[in-house]
Each structure stands twice: as C-alpha cells, then as structure tokens.
Amino acid sequence: MSDVSVRPASGVAFDAEAEVLIIGAGAAGLVAALAAREAGAEPVVIERDTVPRGSTALSAGLVPAAGTRWQRAASVDDDPDRFAADIVRKTRSRADPTVLALATQGAADALHWLADRHGLPFVFADDVVYPGHSVRRMHSLPSRSGVELVDRLRTAVEAADVPILTEAAAHTLFLANDGRTIAGVALARPNGAEERIACRALVLACNGYGGNRALVRRHLPELADALWFGHDGNRGEAVLWGEALGAELRHLSGHQGHGNVAHPHGILITWTTIMLGGIQVNALGERFSDETEGYSEQAARVLAQPGGFAWTVFDERIAQAARAFADYRAAEAAGAILRADTLEALEAMLHLPPGRLAATLAACRGRDRFGRDWSVTSPLVPPYCAVRVTGALFHTQGGLAIALDGRVLHRDGGVFPNLFAAGGAAVGVSGPDASGYISGNGLLTAIVLGRIAGRAAAGVRRGVGTHAR
Numbered sequence: 001m002s003d004v005s006v007r008p009a010s011g012v013a014f015d016a017e018a019e020v021l022i023i024g025a026g027a028a029g030l031v032a033a034l035a036a037r038e039a040g041a042e043p044v045v046i047e048r049d050t051v052p053r054g055s056t057a058l059s060a061g062l063v064p065a066a067g068t069r070w071q072r073a074a075s076v077d078d079d080p081d082r083f084a085a086d087i088v089r090k091t092r093s094r095a096d097p098t099v100l101a102l103a104t105q106g107a108a109d110a111l112h113w114l115a116d117r118h119g120l121p122f123v124f125a126d127d128v129v130y131p132g133h134s135v136r137r138m139h140s141l142p143s144r145s146g147v148e149l150v151d152r153l154r155t156a157v158e159a160a161d162v163p164i165l166t167e168a169a170a171h172t173l174f175l176a177n178d179g180r181t182i183a184g185v186a187l188a189r190p191n192g193a194e195e196r197i198a199c200r201a202l203v204l205a206c207n208g209y210g211g212n213r214a215l216v217r218r219h220l221p222e223l224a225d226a227l228w229f230g231h232d233g234n235r236g237e238a239v240l241w242g243e244a245l246g247a248e249l250r251h252l253s254g255h256q257g258h259g260n261v262a263h264p265h266g267i268l269i270t271w272t273t274i275m276l277g278g279i280q281v282n283a284l285g286e287r288f289s290d291e292t293e294g295y296s297e298q299a300a301r302v303l304a305q306p307g308g309f310a311w312t313v314f315d316e317r318i319a320q321a322a323r324a325f326a327d328y329r330a331a332e333a334a335g336a337i338l339r340a341d342t343l344e345a346l347e348a349m350l351h352l353p354p355g356r357l358a359a360t361l362a363a364c365r366g367r368d369r370f371g372r373d374w375s376v377t378s379p380l381v382p383p384y385c386a387v388r389v390t391g392a393l394f395h396t397q398g399g400l401a402i403a404l405d406g407r408v409l410h411r412d413g414g415v416f417p418n419l420f421a422a423g424g425a426a427v428g429v430s431g432p433d434a435s436g437y438i439s440g441n442g443l444l445t446a447i448v449l450g451r452i453a454g455r456a457a458a459g460v461r462r463g464v465g466t467h468a469r
C-alpha cells in the first residue's frame with residue numbers, strides 16, 4: 001500500500017473532479033452514495049477491492065432499529081428512547097452522545113427508506129432477544145447474510161447511476177490552504193498508476209483499523225494475538241488521516257470482539273448457543289464468566305484462559321435453533337461440533353477431568369456466582385454438543401468524532417467544512433471498550449451515519465472543496 005498521508009493541495013493537478021467523493025464501498029459508503037444522489041449530487045465511490053465487499057459482507061447482516069413497521073407487525077413495543085437506554089446501560093453512559101442520538105433516532109427511518117426507495121426486502125429477526133437489547137429489534141435481509149446486504153446496496157447504487165471506481169486505493173488527502181478543507185484525494189491503481197480526484201465534499205467510509213496490526217497493538221493490546229475476523233481492507237486510514245489532519249478521534253480502544261469462533265476452523269458460532277442456555281468452560285472444565293453479558297467482552301476472557309481457548313457446551317435443542325445460521329451449519333459440516341449422549345462421554349471427548357463438567361452444570365441454577373440468571377433458560381439435556389472456540393476481533397468502534405450532520409470535528413474546535421465520516425470510520429456507540437458493544441452496533445452506524453453523511457455532503461456549497469485550494 002502507498003503511504004497514507006495528508007499533503008498540501010497547493011500546486012496539485014487533478015485528473016478529475018467529483019461533487020461528493022466517498023472512500024469505501026461497504027454499507028456506509030454505499031448508503032452515503034444513495035443519500036447523496038437522492039439529495040441531488042453526483043457522487044463517486046472509490047473502493048480498493050475488485051468487488052465491493054468490506055466487513056459488511058462478512059457480517060450476519062443484522063441491523064437493530066426501534067419503532068419499525070416490522071416490529072409493530074410482530075407486536076413488539078419499542079422506540080428510539082428505549083433503544084438509547086439499552087446502549088446507555090451497556091456502555092455505562094460512555095457512548096458518544098451525538099452518535100447515540102443520531103443512530104437510535106435515525107435507524108427505523110433509514111430501514112424504511114432502504115426498503116421503500118431502494119427495494120431492500122428487510123424482514124424481522126424475531127427468534128431471539130440479542131445480547132444487550134431489551135426487546136427484539138434486529139432486522140435483516142432474507143438470507144441473514146451481509147453478502148446479500150452489500151450486494152443489494154451495490155445494485156441500488158448502480159441503479160441510481162452512481163459510479164463505483166473499483167481497484168482504487170485512496171492513500172493521500174490534499175488539504176487546502178485554510179488547513180481544514182479537503183481539496184481532493186490521490187489513489188493508486190493496481191499497476192501502480194496514481195490518479196488524483198478533486199472533490200467538493202469527501203465522505204470517509206473506509207471502516208476502522210482492525211486489519212492494521214500496529215494500530216491494534218497500540219490501542220487494543222489485550223487483543224494483540226486475537227484472530228482478526230474482519231475484512232483485510234480495514235487498515236485504519238481514517239484514523240491515520242484524522243491524526244495527520246488534527247481531527248478529534250474518540251474511543252479508539254472501543255471494539256467488537258467475539259468469544260465464540262470455532263478453533264481452528266475459524267467459523268463463527270452463533271451466540272444463540274449461549275443465550276438459549278449453553279455455557280463456556282476452560283480446559284479444566286470450569287466456567288469463568290457470566291457468558292450472557294455479551295459475546296464482545298467474552299473475546300478477551302476466552303483468550304485469557306489456559307491455551308487461549310474455551311469449550312462452548314450446549315445441547316441438541318440449542319443446536320436445532322443454531323442451524324438457522326449458515327455459519328453454524330458450515331461448522332457442523334466441517335466437523336467442528338462434537339456430540340455425545342452422556343456428560344461422561346463428552347468429558348472424555350474434550351479431555352476434561354472426569355466429573356468436572358457435571359459439577360459445573362449442576363452449579364448452573366438460580367443466580368450463580370458470576371451473576372448469570374438461570375431462571376430464564378432450560379437446563380441442558382442429552383444429547384450434548386460442544387465446540388472448541390477462541391476469541392477474535394471483529395471490528396473497531398472508535399474513530400473520527402462527528403457533528404450532528406456527520407462533519408468531522410477538529411480537535412481544536414469546530415468542524416472540517418467538507419469532510420464527513422460514517423460507519424467504522426466514525427466513532428461508534430460502544431464507548432471505550434469491548435463491554436459497551438451490543439449486537440448490531442456496527443451496521444447501525446454504517447447505515448444511519450452513511451445516510452446522514454451522504455445527504456449533508458450533497459449540500460456542501462459549490463466552491464468549498466474545489467475552489468479552496
């Protein structure tokens with residue numbers, strides 16, 4: 001990759017010009033493109049990969065939103081205030097207040113808009129209350145896959161006649177003399193050629209830094225050895241450009257981990273295995289946490305166990321529910337899920353001390369010593385299942401601080417007049433550590449902030465970007 005940098009625009013010759021330039025064609029960038037187009041601008045999206053994918057394609061495609069028509073049809077009583085209260089509780093009031101308000105208030109409207117204007121057939125994921133949420137509020141496309149989400153968004157962007165320049169890796173931002181206006185971007189083509197595109201407004205939608213080991217070591221030392229489960233293209237340019245520009249960066253240690261990735265298979269095991277009554281034990285057959293607090297913080301806890309792994313133990317009833325997820329079926333097909341008719345046989349299979357698993361399960365009643373409430377789930381019954389898992393980093397949640405219209409804030413006060421951030425490039429709503437993440441916080445800010453940034457970027461008055469250099 002060419003060096004990521006910020007350089008003066010003075011004297012730079014540009015090859016082309018875009019009204020709204022968007023870096024990244026994941027959910028945030030594609031939604032920003034749709035919003036900018038609808039607001040009357042002619043956006044251009046640039047994407048490093050040959051086909052837009054991003055972490056969006058790796059996700060389960062589950063998006064939380066409060067007060068949707070799909071919830072109403074399922075008789076779920078919910079509203080943005082309740083959604084915000086859930087995030088406030090999980091983050092212990094440490095979520096970025098601007099993004100919290102934008103995301104919780106804008107989510108239902110954004111999903112209705114994508115469904116009605118752009119034909120995305122959202123359905124309600126009403127099978128389970130996801131960790132951290134007080135009601136069922138997840139929505140997805142029918143396949144429950146992020147691939148369908150990014151593909152349908154790309155189709156909508158193409159239908160709106162927005163060009164997506166693929167195999168175009170942005171590496172340099174050009175800064176006008178005022179020190180705050182972005183005049184354009186330089187990008188590298190696979191053959192090494194450089195192209196420079198001037199812009200009236202720039203939207204950073206290139207996600208976070210989870211794929212950049214040096215930044216992970218700096219901001220998330222507890223996950224320095226964790227499996228990276230996100231997209232390779234999440235290399236931290238937004239953070240690096242932000243530092244060079246003097247932008248305000250917040251909650252860089254915030255992230256989504258996952259403590260349930262089949263190891264060594266590298267396949268995500270749905271957290272349904274835990275929420276329906278499963279447990280995690282270490283190599284000694286002992287539990288080490290209240291697993292229901294959330295899969296995100298569980299990543300570092302699993303990595304801290306002997307050997308850096310744990311066994312997720314559940315039963316056939318739970319396996320049946322987990323089979324709704326393609327990943328789980330893939331894990332079964334790969335032989336990652338072990339089965340036994342008795343606890344003794346399972347202990348032998350997992351090389352646990354005899355009787356230890358039985359004792360551990362016998363202690364799962366009432367409210368246990370970790371605080372887990374066992375009155376809400378049924379005890380495990382034969383046949384039993386188990387999968388060896390480790391902790392992984394899924395995506396980072398810290399990033400550029402933004403104003404209500406998605407403009408990036410300067411650390412000395414005020415905003416950058418034509419620079420916007422959305423999705424993983426912007427600070428999220430999870431606060432400064434893994435424990436603040438609740439399911440869906442990633443796509444939530446990709447979709448809602450993408451829409452806000454695209455719309456506002458389209459409104460940047462002519463001359464702010466292109467004539468200020």
Ligand SMILES: Cc1cc2nc3c(=O)[nH]c(=O)nc-3n(C[C@H](O)[C@H](O)[C@H](O)COP(=O)(O)OP(=O)(O)OC[C@H]3O[C@@H](n4cnc5c(N)ncnc54)[C@H](O)[C@@H]3O)c2cc1C
Nearest residue numbers: 024026027028048054055056059170233423424440442443
């Ligand atoms: C396994 C997994 C499961 C997940 N499940 C969920 C879920 O169910 N619900 C949820 O809410 N969140 C989930 N997440 C998180 C979610 O996927 C992300 O938060 C979300 O996709 C971020 O969207 P984005 O558009 O910001 O980034 P991305 O989708 O990563 O898109 C960024 C794009 O920018 C491109 N890019 C980067 N740098 C450059 C550059 N310099 N020049 C050009 N292009 C560039 C990349 O190639 C990429 O295509 C999951 C994440 C993982 C890894």
